[in-house]
Amino acid sequence: MESEDCFETHVAERLKRLRVGRGLTLDQLAEASGVSRAMISRIERTEASPTAALLARLCSALGVSLSVFFASTEAEPSPLSRRVEQPIWRDPESGYLRRAVSPQGTGSGTDIVEVEFPAGAELRFPGRPTGRSQTQHVWVFEGVIELIVGDTVHRLEAGDCLFMNVGDVHGYRNPTDRAARYAVVISLGP
Structure with missing residues (x-):
């Protein structure tokens, strides 16, 4: 089973990948989401775990749903999820x-x-x-x-x-x- 700690690393990496992929700086994402630059930086460095409400604000600013955010981009396609x-x-x-x-x-x-x-x-x-x-x-x-x-x-x-x-x-x-x-x-x- 994927541990919660491992998944927190996934959250941090995914946030940074989406932000950088959209060409946004920390300041630009902070302005668009209403989440402080310092908090976004701490999340990306796995120093803070975002709340569901905070993550929803970040996802909205990035133009993705929570489900799309949590979807693994590296997962090997399979019709079965154990x-x-x-x-x-x-x-x-x-x-x-x-x-x-x-x-x-x-x-x-x-x-x-x-x-x-x-x-x-x-x-x-x-x-x-x-x-x-x-x-x-x-x-x-x-x-x-x-x-x-x-x-x-x-x-x-x-x-x-x-x-x-x-x-x-x-x-x-x-x-x-x-x-x-x-x-x-x-x-x-x-």
């Missing part, structure tokens, strides 16, 4: 655990993510214009989550599934004292 090889990432602020379930490198227009969301946890996102071409389903397996989509709060319980535009999601919250587990199925657009 659980022990699936990359995981934990948000250092909320404890949210994200597991990339989809086989990587297949060129599929669908991305599947498994999430473990701790009791009482909350994530807030700014609207993300880059997510406007992507849609997602959130399907709850265990527990309860509340999603803020546009101006509406949706309470989802085990078995419930909600469809939405990725750019309209402003937050996730677990209002209970039990962890929630759910899948996010993302259509990456045309």
